[in-house]
Amino acid sequence: MAAGRRALGHLTFQEVRSSLRETSILCLPMGSMEQHGPHLPLNTDSVLAEALTGKIVERWGETLDLWQLPVVSAGLSREHDWAPGTLSLSISGMTAYLRDLGREIARSLPTRNLLIVNGHGGNRGILEALGREFRADFGLNVGTLHLGALISPVTDAAVPEIHAGRDETSAMLALAPELVRKERLADTRGPSSGAAIHALVLDPATSWPWSSDDKRIAEQGVIGDARDASVEHGQAIVSRVVDVAGAVLRQLRENRKA
Numbered sequence: 001m002a003a004g005r006r007a008l009g010h011l012t013f014q015e016v017r018s019s020l021r022e023t024s025i026l027c028l029p030m031g032s033m034e035q036h037g038p039h040l041p042l043n044t045d046s047v048l049a050e051a052l053t054g055k056i057v058e059r060w061g062e063t064l065d066l067w068q069l070p071v072v073s074a075g076l077s078r079e080h081d082w083a084p085g086t087l088s089l090s091i092s093g094m095t096a097y098l099r100d101l102g103r104e105i106a107r108s109l110p111t112r113n114l115l116i117v118n119g120h121g122g123n124r125g126i127l128e129a130l131g132r133e134f135r136a137d138f139g140l141n142v143g144t145l146h147l148g149a150l151i152s153p154v155t156d157a158a159v160p161e162i163h164a165g166r167d168e169t170s171a172m173l174a175l176a177p178e179l180v181r182k183e184r185l186a187d188t189r190g191p192s193s194g195a196a197i198h199a200l201v202l203d204p205a206t207s208w209p210w211s212s213d214d215k216r217i218a219e220q221g222v223i224g225d226a227r228d229a230s231v232e233h234g235q236a237i238v239s240r241v242v243d244v245a246g247a248v249l250r251q252l253r254e255n256r257k258a
Helices: 013-019 044-064 091-108 121-138 147-151 166-175 182-187 195-202 231-257
Strands: 025-030 066-068 113-118 141-146
Touching: 025 044, 025 231, 044 066, 044 113, 044 147, 044 166, 044 231, 091 121, 113 121, 113 147, 113 231, 121 141, 141 147, 141 231, 147 166, 147 231, 166 231
Parallel strands: 025 066, 025 113, 113 141
Antiparallel strands: none
16 A cells, blocks of 8 residues: 555656755555454455555655655564464564665665664564664664554553454554454454563563463454444544654654754
């Protein structure tokens, strides 16, 4: 779901040459290929990252000169590798791929500004580290927008929404409803207690190699409760993401001047 004429992959090389400038901003959606419960497809994170990047470019593209790159559709998903269809890159493989991509952006395009729109929480750590390398090694001014923190911003709930619950399902209902197995929503409730989720997934003082087949934190791969998902809630999420992205993009431009 690319952003019309501002999708870089839709341009010819002559159009790239005439359209992009040093001050242009590239927007790179990143997702994953992993289980999302019995009701959402494996490519949910990639669908949301690409669609929300498209919405961001649609809203801010002309004002801030944004260009959308093709989605990176696999990431670090070892926490879901118990489920058929989950495809996870290794840390070394993902690092090599993204460094190659960063180097090629710096070589092939005039712009030095890159916003990564990350749709998968498991990618966060490696993107934080690589952002510094992109700046130091390739001269790229990089920022990362982590969609998970905007799609499910409340983490102090008794049973937090982490994966394939109400928030993520609502976003899919708003952006790609044809991919949601609506008849299965009644069976998509996660654990009744959030104690283990807070301890193993959300505690800022500790890190644990948790898995979504751990019955203490998930049921059928769901960490949350998708039964009350709605298009209206999803539309509110989309609006929040697009609004926040405007401020993030302006901060990215300011960082370039620093």
